[in-house]
Amino acid sequence: MSDPAFTRPEHRDRIRRFAALVRKETYQVIRDPSSILIAIVLPLLLLFLFGYGVSLDATRTRIGLVVESATSVTQDLAASFQASRYFEVVNGRDRREFEEDLLVGRVRGILVIPATFAADFAAARAPKIQVIVDGSDPNTASFVQNYAQGVVATWAALRAAETSARAPTIAVEQRFWFNPELTSRNFLVPGSIAIVMTLVGTLLTSLVVAREWERGTMEAIMATPVTAGELLAGKILPYFILGLASMSLCVLLAVVLFGVPFRGSILALYALSAAFLVPALGQGLLISAATKNQFLASQLALISAFLPAFLLSGFLFEINSMPTVIQWVTVIVPARYLIPSLQTVFLAGDVWPMFGEAIAVMLLIGAIFFIVAWRNTRKRIA
């Protein structure tokens, strides 16, 4: 062979090609408004949405309050409900008055203080109140139930102190650790950081690779001595860094602007995020290698990565309360491992055994994506 590329060690060429690809990608990220949009504007939007707009706290929920027989005790309890900052109370005499309201959502629940309440209370038998909620809206339902219990418990304690009588037994005792204010923002914001990294890692990456196919630039660089491995690596590194940068921006805002506590270490935060970006990027590359079309790539990225990160990761919905089959599906959703760990880093501190397991599983899922993507990214057009 007389071709110099094959006679001298081609290590230097390899590094030079890789550096050239990374440089090119960096210029493109900086100059292309759509990557700025996905890597900076969209994350900020999401963060503000979860920081200010969306709240899973039951503040001023409208309920119907039925006092079946008016005694001084029941009136006192009713007054407690009216004074609660969680409820906006509509009074009634009979639960049937609120049936339709509950159905159409004018009230979120019906609280019935039964006729037997005063007698039970006086006799120090555990008094009962009935909470009727709309089971089709489980989130609100469980909040109404929990807060109603809280109001009753507080009332009973106060009453006991006032009358210095023995407090009646309270059925449920709830204590919230690590997020004692129970502010949902504190666990939504760390969770949304996982969503942001999914956007950059999977959506943006699959879009930029598909765009190279659409514009014909992929064909042109494939016909140069560049190898498939260099092509993949040249895509991964810039978006890996961009993903971490996006994450850092979000964390900074979460702590500074929203006052979300950060009790873990920076090291744990970056180790977890870096591990999560491996499956996210792998999935993005796999999608674009399979579709080669921006529209399809974005749809697939949204459906196979973004939505599962939202819905199947425990971010908005408890995994334990999902049907068994769906619980199995969540096993392959990388965000499911990241979100609890991130919430722990923010709200509790470093729990390395938990993080180690999460990192291992995410790397494993990532490795599988990469192997499949690698096999699909040969230097071939068809």
Next chain:
Amino acid sequence: MAGPASPFVQITGVTKTFGAAAPALDHVSGTIEGGHITGLVGPDGAGKTTLIRMMTGLMMPDSGTIDVLGFDTRRDPARIQTAIGYMPQRFGLYEDLSVQENLNLYADLRGLPRAERPATFDELLTFTDLKRFTGRLAGKLSGGMKQKLGLACALLKKPRLLLLDEPGVGVDPISRRDLWKMVKDLTTEGIGVVWSTAYLDEAEACDRVLLLNQGKLLFTGPPSEVTGRVDGRVFKLSGMTGRRRPILAKALDQDGVVDGVMQGASIRLVVEPKVDVAAIAAAVAGADVTSAPAQPRFEDAFVDMLGGGPGGRSKLAEATTALPTDDHKPVIEARGLTKKFGDFTAAQDITFQIPRGQIFGLLGPNGAGKSTTFKMLCGLLKPTGGEGRVAGFDLRRDTAQARNRLGYMAQKFSLYGDLSVAQNLEFFAGVYGLSGARKRERIKLMTEIFDFAPHAALSAKDLPLGLKQRLALACAVMHEPEALFLDEPTSGVDPITRREFWTHINALVEKGVTVLVTTHFMDEAEYCDRISLIYRGRSIALGSPDELKASVATTENPNPTMEDAFIALVQASEADEDAGKAAA
């Protein structure tokens, strides 16, 4: 190492099929030599791009082998890729990167040593005349400049084999000529060049050609050998009185006539061997017509090779009601049409009139402003200034009436790809306001005329290009429009289909239909009664094809082609502009 005796590329029995379609390449064999420009010639869908991609080692044949520079594409694609330069159809440039950044990227990817870079960049930037634009983003370059930059990127590490996929598409004739000169220079250094093209005039200039049609290799050898088959059989009829289109139609139906096209006021005929042209001329056009032998061209031979062009009869026109031709009011009129997009003027003060029964052409390279002008005249774009009229209706005030009088055939035949042939006909009939018995009758007629019945259930997107074009024409003329707007109507289709198309259009014009056509095909301009040359948003010349050609005739070039005329007129207009700037 390939010795000088062995060819640069050896293609042996290559077949490639995509899905259920007919093979894209069917047992193709041939060779490509160093030091030559080899034309890979054929209409769209002939298999040109597939063959080039296989030479780069990015696509593998189903059967057969390709050896490039002594390496098998299956076993050694990496070695091939270090030794070739490849420019794909869209030039392979990163639009967000500047000219210099694109060069740097490809220099790194191709492993051009640092020490050689300043000299190589300087040489290539001088060669392509891009020195002034090194800081400009590639996306902001004109088509011609992009193409030169694409070429520069492919040439960074002097390749032994240069593969260019349709480098002449979307580029103005001046840039095309420049590029050709550059590539020609390279061959003197022994570089082998493959230049794929659908333009048959480009084929004529190649050293050797591989002529492809529908995946089959029709011919391989020097183009003169192709044109040689029609030597002494090509004639030019001139001196006709009266309308020339019916004469062409009649001539095409004569025994012994292989092919015929319009050439300005003359007619070009290809006949079978030993046929008496004078007798045919007299029979179709009277005694005072003169016939003179003409230089055979590649296209004449290609049509001959494909078994001759279609006859001159148009069943479509026969079924069309004749429009009165006695009124002399213009059917299509543009008065000072101007369109600005931000601070960019896409069309500036375009004015012309088209009388009934004439074909008017807007001729110019992509991006010159043809389509903008065209869209303003059919009511798809609102002009910034000036006005357009169709059949007497102002397009701004009476848009609906004006639109009912016109038929529109869009670039790339904008049909609904997922609807079948029958459903497309049905849909467009509805859109143009046909209903009931008349709708059924017109659809039936179109199906008969264009022979759609065997394909009625096929999706439009699965049709061969020629059939797509026929379907688009059928959809545009179903409601018998007075004015027909054709946007690049024959782009990429094979010459036989193109002739069939013009037979219909010529015959419709004889029935009183008025036609506005845009084209970047210089040859197609010859069918027009008058043309306007559009360049950088302005009309730089207006006249009949013969007038425009005559206006640039010189003693060195007494019989300029349409392309010569275009280039001369553009250069004259640029000189004027420069003079104007200097004066100001």
